[in-house]
Amino acid sequence: ISEERTNNSKVQSQYQPYKDAAWGFINHWYPALFSNELPEDHVEGIQICGIPIVLRRVDGKIYALKDQCLHRGVRLSEKPMCFDKETISCWYHGFTFNLESGLLSTIVANPNDKLVGTTGITTYPVQEVAGMIFVFVREDDFPDADVPPLSEDLPVRFPENSERFPHPLWPAAPSVLDENAVALGMHRTGFGNWRIACENGFDNAHILVHKDNTIIHAMDWVLPLGILPTADDCIATVEDEKGPKGLVQWLFTEKWAPVMENKQLGLKIENTKGRPYRTSVVLPGVLMVENWPEEHVVQYEWYVPITDDTHEYWEVLVRVCPSDADRKKFQYRFDRVYKPLALHGFNDCDLYAREAMQNFYADGTGWDDEQLVATDVSPITWRKVASRWNRGIAKPGRGVAGALKTTSL
Ligand code: FES
Known part of the structure; x- marks a missing residue:
């Protein structure tokens, strides 16, 4: 191994986490859509850092949840199904999730199942500025209290x-x-x-x-x-x-x-x-x-x-x-x-x-x-x-x- 090659390896080892980040850095703010791509009551599916995310706008407010039904894993955005302003339902077997909390709030044809109210899917904080929708893409256990302001992930002022x-x-x-x-x-x-x-x-x-x-x-x-x-x-x-x-x-x-x-x-x-x-x-x-x-x-x-x-x-x-x-x-x-x-x-x-x-x-x-x-x-x-x-x-x-x-x- 030449000296040059050894030095190259030394420099590279100083950024191993970067080399490991093929799927990106998580727990950061990313742009998801332009505002006009998500009109009132529309549902859109995107993917960031390998995580499928579904967005829905209701009365102007945007909600973002993991676009993966916890029953059998299909994407909710594939065939959007919404019966009210508070939830989104899975089009396959009807698991229904609260937009704000992600909680499994009912199952269309099985409302008394014991799973209801005990589990849910991850939600993602959203901020809309200057005609752009940003989503904080986080790990499932990342606490709300630790979400940094969008300004920490935007270019320096x-x-x-x-x-x-x-x-x-x-x-x-x-x-x-x-x-x-x-x-x-x-x-x-x-x-x-x-x-x-x-x-x-x-x-x-x-x-x-x-x-x-x-x-x-x-x-x-x-x-x-x-x-x-x-x-x-x-x-x-x-x-x-x-x-x-x-x-x-x-x-x-x-x-x-x-x-x-x-x-x-x-x-x-x-x-x-x-x-x-x-x-x-x-x-x-x-x-x-x-x-x-x-x-x-x-x-x-x-x-x-x-x-x-x-x-x-x-x-x-x-x-x-x-x-x-x-x-x-x-x-x-x-x-x-x-x-x-x-x-x-x-x-x-x-x-x-x-x-x-x-x-x-x-x-x-x-x-x-x-x-x-x-x-x-x-x-x-x-x-x-x-x-x-x-x-x-x-x-x-x-x-x-x-x-x-x-x-x-
Ligand atoms: Fe969603 Fe079955 S896969 S309810």
């Missing part, structure tokens, strides 16, 4: 003029939790493990993938061949006790040196043109790119584990729109510029690259066989932080993907 996390150009990004925040976006199923997708989102070494994207040319940019870290503080970890956990990096600043030439291949960039970006990623795998695709807009991405080889890829743009006119303008730009040029034109290349990596990592050996280099500092840092702060590793789940469709707002 960097204070304005922060000395520790300075922004190179523009004010801090809006959050979905802001007053008048509007979230527009889409989600679709990616055929690859969620970790590969997540790492691609903030991978500073993958500029090459985007070199011919229309949006780059439309903005009249010239990208370098790549960027190399020049200082230890090119990346900072975010590990405040009562806050999100992850990392932040400042791309295209003096903390990274542009690579302008590769003599062997005869490649030379004369002058780069572009602007700096602050990007960050936090548990359970949420990316934030501030002022992208344009000033005052922020792009969030979630890579929600469905199974160990599929994830739901969420691309969401947020802008604070205090007036109706602001909302209309944001929607107009979204439909005509951001969605075709950024969410598709730019990010389709990312999705392609992630899916191309899947075979190598599919059986788990890729995490040991990969050969990382100096430019891979951001995924290595992320893996360590995620290993240190995750709230649990999801167990292998049953079943197949539950949300195999592309949905847009």
Whole structure:
């Protein structure tokens, strides 16, 4: 075994929990649906971290329960059956569950069975903000009292003029939790493990993938061949006790040196043109790119584990729109510029690259066989932080993907 190989193994052993998290990190908040995908009295089935989840909206309020009947295990959402506003019944033999508590409240054709009232299915806390529905996906015995606020699993709220996390150009990004925040976006199923997708989102070494994207040319940019870290503080970890956990990096600043030439291949960039970006990623795998695709807009991405080889890829743009006119303008730009040029034109290349990596990592050996280099500092840092702060590793789940469709707002 070469020394290099031994060192590689030492680094890898520092993030073993991450390597074990093929089905994702459990006991975290994840986006489940856009609000308009769950109208009044509708039932929808999804799957996150291998756990089937059924959502129902009643009088505006959303309930989420394990989508697995405790009698014989069928999915309740497969053939929704609801007789009142308090329950959902299994369409097969009629086990009926209270929406709020998950308790088995009756059995349609066997109301006096001694099982009634003694057992139930897991429920999941729900929060709806800015047109998005978030679910706290938890283990069956995770107590209500320990559920953290959604803000702990959302990208960091960097204070304005922060000395520790300075922004190179523009004010801090809006959050979905802001007053008048509007979230527009889409989600679709990616055929690859969620970790590969997540790492691609903030991978500073993958500029090459985007070199011919229309949006780059439309903005009249010239990208370098790549960027190399020049200082230890090119990346900072975010590990405040009562806050999100992850990392932040400042791309295209003096903390990274542009690579302008590769003599062997005869490649030379004369002058780069572009602007700096602050990007960050936090548990359970949420990316934030501030002022992208344009000033005052922020792009969030979630890579929600469905199974160990599929994830739901969420691309969401947020802008604070205090007036109706602001909302209309944001929607107009979204439909005509951001969605075709950024969410598709730019990010389709990312999705392609992630899916191309899947075979190598599919059986788990890729995490040991990969050969990382100096430019891979951001995924290595992320893996360590995620290993240190995750709230649990999801167990292998049953079943197949539950949300195999592309949905847009
Ligand atoms: Fe649900 Fe039998 S499987 S009631």
